[in-house]
Amino acid sequence: MTVLEIAAPDDWHVHLRDDHMLASVTPYTARCFRYALVMPNLVPAICSTAAAVAYRDRILAAAGPHARPDFQPLMTLYLNDALDRADLLAGAADGQVMAAKYYPAGATTNSAAGGSSLLAYRQVLEAMAEAGIPLLVHAESTDPDVDIFDREAVFLERELLPVLDQVPGLRVTVEHISTRAGLDLVRANDGVAGSITPHHLTCDRSDVLANGLRPDLYCKPVINSREDRDALVAAATSGDPSFFLGTDSAPHPLSHKLASPARPGVFNAPYALEVVAELMFQCDALDRLEGFVSWHGADHYRLPRAGSTVRLTRLAEDETTPLDEVTTVDGQTVTIFGVEAARRWRWEPLTEPEQVGG
Numbered sequence: 001m002t003v004l005e006i007a008a009p010d011d012w013h014v015h016l017r018d019d020h021m022l023a024s025v026t027p028y029t030a031r032c033f034r035y036a037l038v039m040p041n042l043v044p045a046i047c048s049t050a051a052a053v054a055y056r057d058r059i060l061a062a063a064g065p066h067a068r069p070d071f072q073p074l075m076t077l078y079l080n081d082a083l084d085r086a087d088l089l090a091g092a093a094d095g096q097v098m099a100a101k102y103y104p105a106g107a108t109t110n111s112a113a114g115g116s117s118l119l120a121y122r123q124v125l126e127a128m129a130e131a132g133i134p135l136l137v138h139a140e141s142t143d144p145d146v147d148i149f150d151r152e153a154v155f156l157e158r159e160l161l162p163v164l165d166q167v168p169g170l171r172v173t174v175e176h177i178s179t180r181a182g183l184d185l186v187r188a189n190d191g192v193a194g195s196i197t198p199h200h201l202t203c204d205r206s207d208v209l210a211n212g213l214r215p216d217l218y219c220k221p222v223i224n225s226r227e228d229r230d231a232l233v234a235a236a237t238s239g240d241p242s243f244f245l246g247t248d249s250a251p252h253p254l255s256h257k258l259a260s261p262a263r264p265g266v267f268n269a270p271y272a273l274e275v276v277a278e279l280m281f282q283c284d285a286l287d288r289l290e291g292f293v294s295w296h297g298a299d300h301y302r303l304p305r306a307g308s309t310v311r312l313t314r315l316a317e318d319e320t321t322p323l324d325e326v327t328t329v330d331g332q333t334v335t336i337f338g339v340e341a342a343r344r345w346r347w348e349p350l351t352e353p354e355q356v357g358g
């Protein structure tokens, strides 16, 4: 039997939504992950420290009775015209705000408030570089002339590279890397790291399109080619500290996933750890699991690695019957990603984490 112990994992990119959905999905993140870097794309977007602090309070209230004692949401502000530079700097200095997130307008769920040019925020970015505040980017061109499978590479070349060139010292996370181009940019630039999702690591576009359309796997950036997926797996299993887990867990009601147009997003928080553990097992790389899910992100964000540990056990097939959907309090169904991996793994907190103060 395969058993291993790792430092408690962190999730460096998660959508917890609000209201009924927040109440239904937050306990899954809070029971597994120590830190959760929470995306600000609510409607209206989280653009001020005050709004982020209020959202953080709603998240903690929704964390549920099985939350890790050291569960801690880390808050981000939405980088657009409404963001006030002084407020961002003050919020970060107070420890209330971790980072600012840039969405190209229209790229994904609730991104209508986003920007049309990253370099247009140069003054904010220079202040962030000075203060050591990380920039998170949804790297996807919204140019309708660019093929959907090329949009990450085009955004990086047209939008991010000029910023890296003109704002030295800016710390950047390329979020949910979906292509080799994203990996290459991270490797070539100091201070730039990349998060990778469980679904981009375990699926390619044939899984989405070849055997009947799978709206549950439709997300932004879209799941790309087999070759890209293989490159992502190689990065995640390489031990390179520039790459770490960000689930991009993004729940939508099933009725919205089955609508036309379907809403992009994969809800994977319940079994994200199991999916990555099974991938590492299949790649004979379980010794790289702890770095990818527990160490590299904390190091990039200059936070302490978890002192508490989790034990993972690989099970005989069908030893458990995991849930495959969640029902929200208002009766909506949300499909869970990763059920197959959840049949093969069980995890439990091993050492009691210390309660977070305040």
Ligand SMILES: [Zn+2]
Pocket (backbone or CB within 6 Å): 013, 015, 039, 248, 250
């Ligand atoms: Zn996201």
